[in-house]
Amino acid sequence: MDLKPGSRWKSAVCDAQLVVVRPPRTAGELQCGGATVLPIDDAATPSGAVSADFAEGVAIGKRYVDEDSGLEVLGAKAGQGSLAFNGAAMTVKGAKPLPASD
């Protein structure tokens, strides 16, 4: 899968939608709820179960990172599954929002 910046993906097992903010330095698979994500325009609707190991959820507006590869993903729609890169759970990036300046 080509996880290029701006590419959009959706979970195969829940309602989560994702945008790649930073690509990984190494090739690999983005997963949600334990299943490999699908391109946003894939016709498939979510099916199957969210893996109990990856069920902490994706929140809208939150950023998720995989420290090792540098992959960073934005939650564009919320879902029950949580994210992983090649099986390693991604973590929420704790960034304090800045005040509006424009």
Place this chain on the structure above:
Amino acid sequence: MRTPLLLDIAADACPERLALGGSGDGMDFHAYRARASRVAAWLLSEGKANTAFLGMNGDALPVLLFASGMAGTPFVPLNYRLADADLNKLVARSAPAVLIADDDMLRRIAPVDGVELVARSRFEAEFMTGGARAKVDLPEAENDIAVLLFTSGTTGDPKAAVLRHANLTSYVMATVEFLGADEDQAALVSVPSYHIAGISAILTSAYGGRRIVYLPAFTAEDWVRVAAAEAITHAMVVPTMLDRILDVMVETGETLPALRALSYGGGKMPEPVIARALAMLPQVDFVNAYGLTETSSTIALLGADDHRAAFASDDPAIRRRIASVGQPLPSIELEIRREDGSPCGPGEHGEIHVRGEQVSGEYLHRKAIADDGWFATNDAGWLDDGGYLFVEGRLDDVIVRGGENISPGEIEDVLRGFDDIADCAVLGIPCVQWGEKVVAVIVSRSGAPDTVGMAATIKARLRSTKTPEQWFVRSELPYNETGKLLRRVLKAELAEEVCAG
């Protein structure tokens, strides 16, 4: 990453949220994207490289910006305040282009090859009115230039600053939380489209999920009236605007209870004005933002807590931070450097340099960014011990009057056209109302210069804001041994005279 993605994901996540216009008759995110996509399809069918815009603020502007990104045609907003001759030079430089222009501005534009003029009324009838139709799916565009903004540079000939999609989206994603705004938030935008803040406001509002309400052009009366009627929560103003807004609030008794955040930038804010604003609007968070066109807007900001801490402090080092632009954004690097390029220590004055993904540092056909990514801002400044940035103005001598950059060179050129002028210099002198005001120092051959006539000529040839407000007659101007005018010496002398007078 491309700018239309910002609108796309917002429209997918909250299609029914209001995005543009009044709370009663506004356009939701679904219609916003659908209209932009239909405009993009039309732009593609026109086949012109650029999409130019000459007009007042309104909902057509953000629709056009996103449509340009979808179509892959750089968006080129033009400054309607320019004199006709200067405006037409920029129109010619935007070719080949579709140029959407306000109906009452059409007659100002001289026909030029490759520029297809479209009246705004026609554009709005076609794309902005009637029920929203479905969006058109378009192939992802390739051109990575999002916006070309003409900036007034040192030479007086505007440079076309290049802002790439990657610069703008990096800025937005590093500074704004996706759909971080509550549904009741609304931003009042009164900066014009040809100013970087007018562009960035569109992008940050779409991504943040905040409704935009436009003022066609700024007047303090309209600003206060609309802010009250639309329960505006957020706005950006330049210093000159704020003082006048406060005056109108006093006159009308309006308190703007919904307002919670006001950012300001585009010039030095006089301390009495911000002090007055803090007292009159205690519920409002004030943010001072510093940025440049070439940096996709804000690179440093002084937040609400910084404002309060500065005003509450007895420590002069903290107190003076009210005059700073705060700290650099976490997503960029910022350094003050000496003329030889070495870094300055705290408190040491030098040139502000910046590096980061949002920094374009690029003009059409000319990169102004170093190979290692650092961009020299041409602004003078210094950092205090706490990393607060103090900006002192342009290293060169561009005058910043009420947020507008004025190049002394072109005013001096007009002056030199008078037989009576033996020598002249045009400078900006600090002033409470405008940040800086334009003054002329002249050496007259006759000894009895007709400054009224000269002022009238400048006003007619350039514009009123470029007309010197004060005139000083000298027997000679100061030069160094290599024949360079010592502007700073002159400026310091005049600042004293103006204050004393």
